[in-house]
Amino acid sequence: xxxxxxxxxxxxxxxxxxxxxxxxxxxxxxxxxxxxxxxxxxxxxxxxxxxxxxxxxxxxxxxxxxxxxxxxxxxxxxxxxxxxxxxxxxxxxxxxxxxxxxxxxxxxxxxxxxxxxxxxxxxxxxxxxxxxxxxxxxxxxxxxxxxxxxxxxxxxxxxxxxxxxxxxxxxxxxxxxxxxxxxxxxxxxxxxxxxxxxxxxxxxxxxxxxxxxxxxxxxxxxxxxxxxxxxxxxxxxxxxxxxxxxxxxxxxxxxxxxxxxxxxxxxxxxxxxxxxxxxxxxxxxxxxxxxxxxxxxxxxxxxxxxxxxxxxxxxxxxxxxxxxxxxxxxxxxxxxxxxxxxxxxxxxxxxxxxxxxxxxxxxxxxxxxxxxxxxxxxxxxxxxxxxxxxxxxxxxxxxxxxxxxxxxxxxxxxxxxxxxxxxxxxxxxxxxxxxxxxxxxxxxxxxxxxxxxxxxxxxxxxxxxx
Numbered sequence: 520x521x522x523x524x525x526x527x528x529x530x531x532x533x534x535x536x537x538x539x540x541x542x543x544x545x546x547x548x549x550x551x552x553x554x555x556x557x558x559x560x561x562x563x564x565x566x567x568x569x570x571x572x573x574x575x576x577x578x579x580x581x582x583x584x585x586x587x588x589x590x591x592x593x594x595x596x597x598x599x600x601x602x603x604x605x606x607x608x609x610x611x612x613x614x615x616x617x618x619x620x621x622x623x624x625x626x627x628x629x630x631x632x633x634x635x636x637x638x639x640x641x642x643x644x645x646x647x648x649x650x651x652x653x654x655x656x657x658x659x660x661x662x663x664x665x666x667x668x669x670x671x672x673x674x675x676x677x678x679x680x681x682x683x684x685x686x687x688x689x690x691x692x693x694x695x696x697x698x699x700x701x702x703x704x705x706x707x708x709x710x711x712x713x714x715x716x717x718x719x720x721x722x723x724x725x726x727x728x729x730x731x732x733x734x735x736x737x738x739x740x741x742x743x744x745x746x747x748x749x750x751x752x753x754x755x756x757x758x759x760x761x762x763x764x765x766x767x768x769x770x771x772x773x774x775x776x777x778x779x780x781x782x783x784x785x786x787x788x789x790x791x792x793x794x795x796x797x798x799x800x801x802x803x804x805x806x807x808x809x810x811x812x813x814x815x816x817x818x819x820x821x822x823x824x825x826x827x828x829x830x831x832x833x834x835x836x837x838x839x840x841x842x843x844x845x846x847x848x849x850x851x852x853x854x855x856x857x858x859x860x861x862x863x864x865x866x867x868x869x870x871x872x873x874x875x876x877x878x879x880x881x882x883x884x885x886x887x888x889x890x891x892x893x894x895x896x897x898x899x900x901x902x903x904x905x906x907x908x909x910x911x912x913x914x915x916x917x918x919x920x921x922x923x924x925x926x927x928x929x930x931x932x933x934x935x936x937x938x939x940x941x942x943x944x945x946x947x948x949x950x951x952x953x954x955x956x957x958x959x960x961x962x963x964x965x966x967x968x969x970x971x972x973x974x975x976x977x978x979x980x981x982x983x984x985x
Contacts, residue, residue, distance in 0.1 A: 520545065528553055531574045532590070538875070540583045547575050547590045549637075555595040555610070565597045565607060573612040575638055577619070581875070582628035590615045592638035615658070618642045625866070626651065626676075643675040647864055648706070649687035657695045671696045676706040685864075688819050688839065767842050768915075769814040775838065777805040777822045786825050792818040816842040850917045851984055854884050869984065885920060885982040887913035887960040898960065900980040906967065907953075908978050911960040917941045919983040922950060922965045924976050933979070937965050941985040 521543045525532050532547035558565050559572070575590030594613040598605040615638025616631055626648035631640055633655040640653055651674060658671045672691060676684040686706030696702070767773055777788045777800075788805040790797040797820070798807045809818075820838045841857050851869060858880070859867035866873040869881035874889070878899065883889050886898045888911075898911035908922055922937040937948035946952045951966035967978055 524548075529595075530572045531577045532592075533576045534578075535576075535583075536579045537583075538581045540578065540580055542576055542578060542583070542585045542588065544587045545576070545590075546588070547592070549573070549591045549593045551593055553593060553595055554598055556598045556600055564599055568608065568611045569597070570612040571595050571610045573610060573638075574614040574617050575636065576616045577614070578616075578629075579618055579624070583618075584630045584632070585616055585634065586630070586632045587634065588616075589635045590638065592636075613638050614641050616640045619644050625649075625864075630654075631656065639670045639673060641670070641673040643673055643677060645676050645684070646678050647685040647687075647859070648674075648676045648689075649685070651686075651689045653691045653694060655693045670703060672702045674704045690819075690821065767812055767840050769812060769842055771812055771842075772808055772810040773812070773818075773840060775807045775809065775820060777824070779803070779805060779824055789823040789825065790820060791823060792820045812842040814842055818842075849913070849915050851881065851884055854916075855880065858889070881918070881982055881984070885913060885916050885918045886911050887916075902978070903964070908965045908967065908980065909963065910980060911957070911962055912939075913959075914956075914961050917985060919985055921981040921983070922948075922967070923979050923981060924967060925979075926976055928977055936967055936978075 520533060520535050521541065523533070523545045525546065526548045528550045533542060533545055535542055555571065556564055559569055571594070573592055573594050575592045576585055576588060578585060592613055592615050595610040597607050597610060599607055615636030616634060617640075618626060618629055619641065625646045626642060628650045629642055629648075630652045631642075631654075632652060634640075635657045637659045640656060640658060642648065642651060653672055653674070672694065674686070674689060674691070676686050678684055684706060686704065689704060691702060691704065694702075775790055777790070779785055779788065785803075785805075787799050787801045789799050790807045797809065800807055805822075818838075818840055820840075839857075841853075855867045858873060865871060867880065869884075870879050872878065873880045874883060876896070878888070882899075888896070888898050900908055900910040903909050912920060919941055920939045921935055923933045924936050925932040925934070935948055936950040937946050937952055939946045949968065953964040953966070955962045965978075967976065
């Protein structure tokens with residue numbers, strides 16, 4: 520959804536829901552000073568605080584980017600006819616950008632960057648929420664109040680006012696807030712939560728345990744209508760052999776690189792993880808190697824570019840990885856911690872479909888479907904023209920993989936053709952096995968004996984935890 524211009528004075532301007540969405544460079548214009556003497560249904564006068572759903576962008580889904588939009592949102596002033604003091608307050612709305620999920624809905628990947636907003640940015644009434652960025656926005660708020668405190672940025676995992684849920688990988692940085700309002704980040708804690716460097720004229724930053732506040736700046740001299748103070752925006756890129764979200768073996772290394780717009784203007788690029796400076800690079804190519812990694816390390820790496828005048832900007836993307844022990848192979852429990860903010864969430868169970876793509880978490884783990892480029896279904900088992908069963912597997916995964924055959928599909932008729940035990944160096948069984956290393960996964964071809972004549976043979980792949 521891009522390059523639209525809209526004038527509306529009630530309800531939502533842009534509403535979009537789905538996966539892998541981009542909402543970019545849209546404009547919404549509203550009417551300042553608007554008022555209403557009706558309830559939201561239009562059937563009578565207001566009876567008290569109400570919402571007229573005045574919103575700029577309302578979005579939901581996984582991996583959604585909201586960038587470069589110019590959104591003007593105003594709340595109605597509410598009046599009662601025939602009263603000596605007819606004004607009864609303002610409508611309870613005014614969200615510039617909103618993800619307001621309900622019941623057990625989770626947020627996984629919400630990137631709200633470089634927008635110009637009159638209204639506040641809110642991601643709340645959600646369940647477990649992870650991978651959230653609110654970076655480089657210019658926010659003029661004051662239209663929304665909660666507990667008599669006006670909010671500019673409100674990221675709260677509260678599931679319709681239930682006890683707070685997990686937050687993970689939350690980065691709020693470089694936002695220009697032009698009123699003395701609040702930034703609120705609340706959740707039960709989770710892991711890898713970082714809030715870094717906000718420009719604000721206020722001093723009300725509220726966090727809960729598990730959220731780290733680093734270098735928050737409580738004053739800004741940048742005029743609200745000024746262009747961005749710094750244009751180059753670096754972007755973290757992983758080395759070719761490592762993908763975002765990877766599990767890296769202890770003792771190994773990861774090569775990070777930053778792609779920079781206008782590199783000649785750069786004095787240095789800084790690499791940060793979890794609020795700590797990892798290293799500084801002063802000339803292109805901007806690469807940094809992390810070596811001798813220790814098991815248990817968790818990194819959420821982002822970059823900061825600094826120009827010759829000392830002006831800086833955070834990168835628009837981040838790169839995450841976790842270091843695991845090589846002893847005994849990678850367990851499902853270790854892997855699930857990299858995929859789900861709350862290990863007790865039912866969506867993290869081996870038989871659940873946490874990715875929403877139609878296959879179980881255990882299959883995604885065993886076959887390495889989460890680290891395949893392009894269409895991850897390419898790793899699912901298929902028969903090729905020669906009758907071989909082909910699939911991928913994650914090297915070192917602590918699972919048992921079995922290829923079985925049957926002539927009748929009866930439950931008692933299935934027999935094993937090939938088995939790879941957890942931690943075993945080789946397959947066992949009567950089938951011919953061909954394995955080829957392909958990046959982060961191993962491609963497997965199981966050549967089963969031919970079907971009896973006359974007759975058929977059915978093959979299946981089964982994955983079990985040891």
